[in-house]
Amino acid sequence: MAGRLEGKVALVTGAGSGIGRATALALAEEGAKVVVSARSVDGGQETVAGIKRSGGEAMFVRADVSIASDVAALVQTTVDRYGLLDCAHNNAGVRGQVSSLMNIRRTSGIATSQSTSRASGCASSMKPSTCSAKAPAQS
């Protein structure tokens, strides 16, 4: 499966359905190794199965993004398996107070993110040591 993300490692939260699943499938289609994360084991496994049916590579890691230890374990499992993390779609969000993307701590090269406090917490768990790209310099 050759594409623009060949050899990259991508992580998608809330990938058991909806936008997260569609994103995971699209990233795999472009050649990324995808870490599919969700609370629901059935949903996450179904997304992984869809990627594998198309010839892609993926693994499922169960995580609730509202639980900090789950997010830390998710990132650690990703790095243990693939050695690094190139990009993440912090898709899983919890309705509540919406904050600005500018409030996310700039600790990593994050590809996309939902502007929710939960997603922010997820992003800040991804330290530069786990990621292949550093955040752009702030002006």
Ligand SMILES: NC(=O)c1ccc[n+]([C@@H]2O[C@H](COP(=O)([O-])OP(=O)(O)OC[C@H]3O[C@@H](n4cnc5c(N)ncnc54)[C@H](OP(=O)(O)O)[C@@H]3O)[C@@H](O)[C@H]2O)c1
């Ligand atoms: N669809 C839209 O028009 C729209 C518009 C604006 C923003 N959004 C945002 O985009 C995101 C995805 O939307 P969607 O329509 O694809 O929603 P969805 O179909 O409800 O999918 C959300 C996914 O996130 C998972 N999830 C929910 N809470 C989670 C948690 N605490 N930890 C880990 N996974 C969790 C759900 O699975 P489990 O329940 O099994 O964990 C589900 O697989 C959401 O954050 C939503 O607020 C959507």
